[in-house]
Amino acid sequence: MFEIDNDSLLPKAQKGDKAAFSELVNSNMGLVKSIALRFRERGVDFEDLVQIGTIGLIKAIRNFDTSVGTRFSTYAVPMIMGEIKKYLRDDGIIKVSRELKRTGVLLQRKREEFMREKCAEPTVAELAALCGIEPEEAAAALEASSPLLSFSAPVGDGEATLENLVGSDNIGELAEKISLRQAIAALDETDRRIIVLRYWKGLSQSDVGRTVGMTQVMVSRREKRIISRLREELA
Template identity: 45%
Template sequence: MNAAEISVKESRDRLVTENLGLVHLCANRFRNRGIEYEELYSSGCVGLVKAANSFDEDRGVKFSTYAVPVILGEIKRIFRDGGTVKVSRSLKELSLKAVREKNSFISRNGREPSIAELAQEMGCEPDEIAEALSAAQPCLSLTRYVESDESEEQDIPSPFREADIYEGIALKQAMDRLEADDRKLIFLRYFRSFTQSRAAAVLGMTQVQVSRREKKILSELRKDLL
């Protein structure tokens, strides 16, 4: 593999790693419609990889804008096919190992690892890890809002609208503009469902500091999205 091919592969892997949240966002819109979430997510990951393989940044279109219709197309395909995504035994085994390693990494670092980091830890190729994670039980929902420390995750039932997907993309982009520590706080609270006290322990803060900082961050996010 020459330098140009390596650069293309690294760029594709980066697009997949940084945009797995789009797959969760799309798959969540099809919950409770007769097909398991794992299948929805797995199909969406296929679409994400296809989009990464064919994306041309010279067209002046953001990758997220380009990828969402491709992801949705793959998810809709399994409804037409009656839910036919199959996972091999070897992939299931690798998936379990990847999830264990992922959870271990989160416990050590307070954040989710990238696909490249997981691949390095497990001695696998990034493509193998991306496929393994796509077959795993997903660990987050992007269609929920937690009002208090002990609130349970609540899925928001609504008809599917592609506009919802693009609103979710706007939220992701707003999150990306936060400082690293603020992103970690929001990630722990709203994506890992940590209580304020538990998040404070990870971040080296007090519960009161977390509460105040969280309110300020949410206020900034709302202004950014309005």
């Protein structure tokens, strides 16, 4: 699915090679269109959805970390979907296909089974393998069904919120542009688990520490570093 020479084009595009950037965008338009097709709605022009999705593709090209080892298309899918969802949400017409919902339910069930057995958060690739689907399809279903990060809800047993930590001036942009899957995509495994456990599961730093094998102080320091990184990305 979408076997494109992204690996050789991405470094060039990110270093300012306009020809490589253009080729990368054009080569991945099939991916954008396949995602746009999932959101066809009466009164919404398909080409408009493609154009909005292309914005997400461009952001993915600029922000993708080539050292992570994840396939570019797996990273790009949530970025593309995020832009389209924002566009449709602003117009009040966002809907998700039944097929995507069913896949999302299956993925969540497999995720829960994985976490019970492994005591760890599975990657998108691992979930896709368990469900017998492509990572891109899994990423699309997860993005469609996953909530945005809880920015204003208290974390764990304290009163701190992600909004307080990142900064209220930027929180609107963060809430609109970074979904849960997008926010954790660039983090390493431990940082990803800390964010999921703290801001999705609502655990205290002490509980997170017991889960990941750290002291509360270590979790606190690491969490501050993660928040600082998010703040820098939003600057």
